[in-house]
Amino acid sequence: MSGAHDLGPVPTRLTVDVEVVRRLIAEQFPRWSDLPVHPVADGGWDNFTFHLGPQMSVRLPSAAEYALAVEKEHRWLPRLAAQLPLPVPTPLGRGEPGGGYPFAWSVHRWIDGEPATADRTTGGTVDPVRFGLDLADFLTAVQRVDPTGGPPPGVHNWFRGGTLRTYDATAQEALDALEGRIDTALAREVWATALGARWNHVPLWFHGDVAGGNLLLRDGHLAAVIDFGTCGVGDPSCDLAGAWTLLDAAGRKAFRDRLGVDDGTWARGRGWALWKTLATCAAAVDRDDEASAGAHRVLDAILEDHEADRGSSR
Structure with a gap:
């Protein structure tokens, strides 16, 4: 791919x-x-x-x-x-x-439930560690489904499950627009690391859009997962993006440990989270609203997580 x-x-x-x-x-x-x-x-x-x-x-x-x-x-x-x-x-x-x-x-x-907003999953009404474990268990089950004949990345799912290079132009344009507003040197390093972490494994099933609106909560627990419109068979690292958009540091660690993903897959997952976050930040330049603040919080989490990984590998 x-x-x-x-x-x-x-x-x-x-x-x-x-x-x-x-x-x-x-x-x-x-x-x-x-x-x-x-x-x-x-x-x-x-x-x-x-x-x-x-x-x-x-x-x-x-x-x-x-x-x-x-x-x-x-x-x-x-x-x-x-x-x-x-x-x-x-x-x-x-x-x-x-x-x-x-x-x-x-x-x-119809499936009842409340969307898993970041406010809920980072210490609000939901235990972030429990949520991270439950999400990891669900994604593990998705990946265990026989991928034979499943749909490969393509226009039908915006190339989820394929190479991150699909989004390189978008990421680079956003980085240029954000120069002087964020730590673009570190963000470029995160992006380059993600691009350099190649996928060389057997294709697996993935959901493709692990976002809060598609994860439903009941009684403080992950209760259902909806909207499989971007699902497919390929590199499942795209499903890791929720680790930075929905989880705090403790929940993210629990999620990562439970999934047992290798460092390259984690780096690509961070890249999937990064390109969209950069695009959101660039679109919200000079805006001081909830969407902009949320995107910058996610960006901070991505950069901090990358730095922590970089430090631990020295």
């Missing part, structure tokens, strides 16, 4: 409202047409998500690029679900374009 790819421009997103969803359900799943439809708060970027009655959700890709995941999820989620220790989305119906909406879409069983 070598070589870079042109990610192209950010996809042009559609707008989908409740009336579109009601029309699609009535046309394609009339048995559910009497159920109420309500938008989900913070329903995600790749998909618009709606409640369908009390026990189902409707997910409509917001752009053509995101719609590539629909067939993949319907094919692979049932196989993955049978082998994972936590609930994951169960496809109940595959919708087709219609009613003014141009892409394939899905009906899934």
